[in-house]
Amino acid sequence: MNKRSLKDLLYEQVARVGSAVASPKRLELLEVLAQGEKTVEQLASELSIDIKLASAHLKRLKAAHLVTSRRAGKHVVYQLSGTDVALLWVQLRQVAEEHLLELRLALDRMVANPEHLTPMAREGLLEQARRGEIIVIDVRPRAEYDRAHLPYARSMPLSELVSRIAELPRNREIVAYCRGPFCLMADEAIEMLRNKGRQARKLSDGVSEWQAAGLPLETLVVTPQ
Amino acid sequence: MNKRSLKDLLYEQVARVGSAVASPKRLELLEVLAQGEKTVEQLASELSIDIKLASAHLKRLKAAHLVTSRRAGKHVVYQLSGTDVALLWVQLRQVAEEHLLELRLALDRMVANPEHLTPMAREGLLEQARRGEIIVIDVRPRAEYDRAHLPYARSMPLSELVSRIAELPRNREIVAYCRGPFCLMADEAIEMLRNKGRQARKLSDGVSEWQAAGLPLETLVVTPQ
DNA sequence: CGTACATTCTAATGAATTAAAGAATAAAAG
DNA sequence: CTTTTATTCTTTAATTCATTAGAATGTACG
Numbered sequence: 001m002n003k004r005s006l007k008d009l010l011y012e013q014v015a016r017v018g019s020a021v022a023s024p025k026r027l028e029l030l031e032v033l034a035q036g037e038k039t040v041e042q043l044a045s046e047l048s049i050d051i052k053l054a055s056a057h058l059k060r061l062k063a064a065h066l067v068t069s070r071r072a073g074k075h076v077v078y079q080l081s082g083t084d085v086a087l088l089w090v091q092l093r094q095v096a097e098e099h100l101l102e103l104r105l106a107l108d109r110m111v112a113n114p115e116h117l118t119p120m121a122r123e124g125l126l127e128q129a130r131r132g133e134i135i136v137i138d139v140r141p142r143a144e145y146d147r148a149h150l151p152y153a154r155s156m157p158l159s160e161l162v163s164r165i166a167e168l169p170r171n172r173e174i175v176a177y178c179r180g181p182f183c184l185m186a187d188e189a190i191e192m193l194r195n196k197g198r199q200a201r202k203l204s205d206g207v208s209e210w211q212a213a214g215l216p217l218e219t220l221v222v223t224p225q
Numbered sequence: 226m227n228k229r230s231l232k233d234l235l236y237e238q239v240a241r242v243g244s245a246v247a248s249p250k251r252l253e254l255l256e257v258l259a260q261g262e263k264t265v266e267q268l269a270s271e272l273s274i275d276i277k278l279a280s281a282h283l284k285r286l287k288a289a290h291l292v293t294s295r296r297a298g299k300h301v302v303y304q305l306s307g308t309d310v311a312l313l314w315v316q317l318r319q320v321a322e323e324h325l326l327e328l329r330l331a332l333d334r335m336v337a338n339p340e341h342l343t344p345m346a347r348e349g350l351l352e353q354a355r356r357g358e359i360i361v362i363d364v365r366p367r368a369e370y371d372r373a374h375l376p377y378a379r380s381m382p383l384s385e386l387v388s389r390i391a392e393l394p395r396n397r398e399i400v401a402y403c404r405g406p407f408c409l410m411a412d413e414a415i416e417m418l419r420n421k422g423r424q425a426r427k428l429s430d431g432v433s434e435w436q437a438a439g440l441p442l443e444t445l446v447v448t449p450q
Numbered sequence: 451c452g453t454a455c456a457t458t459c460t461a462a463t464g465a466a467t468t469a470a471a472g473a474a475t476a477a478a479a480g
Numbered sequence: 481c482t483t484t485t486a487t488t489c490t491t492t493a494a495t496t497c498a499t500t501a502g503a504a505t506g507t508a509c510g
Contacts, residue, residue: 074487
């Protein structure tokens with residue numbers, strides 16, 4: 001076996017992972033799965049696509065060993081094969097953000113209040129939250145918060161925000177985050193809070209970005225693997 | 226513009242980067258370019274492919290803004306858009322190595338002396354090299370060494386190794402490295418050295434892996450950007 | 451100014467991919 | 481055992497991609 005065909009074989013294997021992340025739908029699946037395990041049904045509903053299509057994409061991700069699946073009753077539950085897969089997604093998005101001007105423009109366009117959306121400095125956030133100077137809320141569904149969330153963050157799912165808004169102190173700035181820069185839940189929350197006269201900002205990080213930056217998370221159970 | 230189509234747009238942009246790294250040839254181009262800028266001719270020769278094909282792949286990489294090009298006389302020189310692109314390649318390869326068993330098997334198969342190829346611990350290497358207990362040689366072409374190399378490493382291109390072998394002290398272990406785990410230059414050097422009765426090991430890291438691990442490099446010029 | 455050389459552009463073909471619709475399977479519940 | 485529900489498999493058409501070969505472009509050198 002000569003050197004060239006060996007090399008071809010190696011790069012071909014890595015390209016299998018590359019092909020797996022070459023589809024918008026599969027990237028979105030990876031991002032949602034980075035928040036915790038989900039059934040095919042949940043994923044399809046999250047992406048607004050047909051269950052069959054979701055299943056097909058998950059099958060390809062599984063073929064590249066980026067996700068694993070198990071049956072739980074009537075449902076099949078998928079999860080990422082490891083945290084390195086979430087880090088790969090973050091790295092990929094960062095390269096795209098850095099080099100694709102169009103992506104930045106689209107990102108800017110998608111925010112309702114561009115002037116306040118500047119991602120907060122990560123360094124000071126922890127300390128400010130610890131001292132109670134700011135209130136950090138996690139607006140993702142409760143299950144995702146339970147699996148892992150930012151230190152000092154309290155769970156306040158978007159769906160409950162309207163009815164529970166009184167729980168948030170009036171004299172503190174509120175910082176909301178969700179799944180990451182592409183997720184719109186925090187933006188919705190902030191719009192809602194501002195309409196109620198609260199001072200609110202968005203933290204564009206999600207738990208994956210936070211983890212990729214080497215910062216600590218609070219998790220109920222330490223994930224095996 | 227609704228939320229769904231906005232999201233689709235964002236993920237589609239990231240998927241453009243994904244598509245760019247979904248081809249074995251383009252991945253190999255990125256790895257070679259991570260060693261420094263090269264002309265189309267050099268790249269085509271390095272990959273053993275037609276110049277036209279190399280140009281086509283480079284065009285796609287350029288469309289994804291992963292590389293930039295400039296004209297230098299008769300030649301067109303390509304280089305990576307930034308170090309984050311090299312880090313993306315490393316992350317992608319690491320995920321593939323971690324989760325694709327076949328890749329690991331292929332990697333094992335490609336080494337002549339599997340028992341000695343264990344990648345050396347990075348921690349101790351610097352110190353041992355500093356104290357002169359081991360001799361670290363960089364067997365890549367001189368130009369790549371000049372751009373960036375590991376601390377305490379001396380340049381000893383594979384092509385010159387046979388004639389310059391006397392420069393290496395007989396009573397020291399020699400550690401050879403090249404472009405990374407997929408590069409075979411260090412393996413060739415080690416085989417050669419062992420045939421001459423030297424004690425030699427391979428460090429499977431290249432400068433990108435070294436950098437990704439957060440370790441220092443020696444560079445002649447600080448690269449702008 | 452024209453030749454030589456390196457690179458890119460332009461088809462053209464076969465292979466691979468996406469998404470949709472219908473058929474088929476697998477497990478759980480009555 | 482049968483029905484229900486959830487998921488996967490199969491087929492299809494439209495799209496995109498890799499590779500090759502030939503034409504065209506751009507730069508340097510005489």
